[in-house]
Amino acid sequence: xxxxxxxxxxxxxxxxxxxxxxxxxxxxxxxxxxxxxxxxxxxxxxxxxxxxxxxxxxxxxxxxxxxxxxxxxxxxxxxxxxxxxxxxxxxxxxxxxxxxxxxxxxxxxxxxxxxxxxxxxxxxxxxxxxxxxxxxxxxxxxxxxxxxxxxxxxxxxxxxxxxxxxxxxxxxxxxxxxxxxxxxxxxxxxxxxxxxx
Ligand SMILES: Cc1cc2nc3c(=O)[nH]c(=O)nc-3n(C[C@H](O)[C@H](O)[C@H](O)COP(=O)(O)O)c2cc1C
Numbered sequence: 001x002x003x004x005x006x007x008x009x010x011x012x013x014x015x016x017x018x019x020x021x022x023x024x025x026x027x028x029x030x031x032x033x034x035x036x037x038x039x040x041x042x043x044x045x046x047x048x049x050x051x052x053x054x055x056x057x058x059x060x061x062x063x064x065x066x067x068x069x070x071x072x073x074x075x076x077x078x079x080x081x082x083x084x085x086x087x088x089x090x091x092x093x094x095x096x097x098x099x100x101x102x103x104x105x106x107x108x109x110x111x112x113x114x115x116x117x118x119x120x121x122x123x124x125x126x127x128x129x130x131x132x133x134x135x136x137x138x139x140x141x142x143x144x145x146x147x148x149x150x151x152x153x154x155x156x157x158x159x160x161x162x163x164x165x166x167x168x169x170x171x172x173x174x175x176x177x178x179x180x181x182x183x184x185x186x187x188x189x190x191x192x193x194x195x196x197x
Contacts, residue, residue: 013143016091040121091176
């Protein structure tokens with residue numbers, strides 16, 4: 001697929017099923033390629049934990065448990081939250097996207113005049129990384145979405161997956177085969193966003 005087609009094809013797919021073709025090597029190749037993304041000061045503050053099978057199921061069990069605790073079982077079911085979480089769990093795996101706060105601290109100390117901007121740049125770098133991963137998943141026929149059950153799940157996930165104390169959870173990317181058809185997306189008029197001078 002050409003880059004342009006992949007960009008246009010990518011959607012947030014929240015209802016996933018398992019693909020038989022996914023294996024560890026494919027995900028590793030995607031992540032190795034994603035390492036070529038730019039980052040401010042080349043700081044590469046992003047960190048990734050790949051969850052498959054057991055880890056993936058455990059993550060979405062944690063999310064489910066915590067949401068039921070927070071909302072109550074009735075609302076969890078009635079509002080369709082349970083179905084949504086099942087949609088993520090139906091996939092092959094989840095990528096946990098972290099940033100290493102220690103890297104940010106070090107860069108802030110080294111480049112003092114930019115210190116206040118370092119967290120924002122780290123986030124921007126992470127966004128670029130996440131998009132590079134997402135596009136590659138689409139390129140091999142998979143689908144994904146970007147989820148944010150942090151900070152609610154941070155402590156439980158940290159404990160379950162023995163996450164470094166300096167790592168801060170940014171997002172969760174469940175991936176697999178699409179099990180839904182989406183309506184076309186709405187776009188703002190191009191000239192409201194872009195101006196040529
Ligand atoms: C920074 C960012 C945060 C997002 N957070 C969530 C999220 O927490 N949950 C979710 O379901 N979608 C999330 N999305 C997906 C957007 O809702 C989605 O990209 C947008 O509605 C356009 O739809 P599309 O991705 O299908 O093109 C997020 C997207 C971005 C870029």
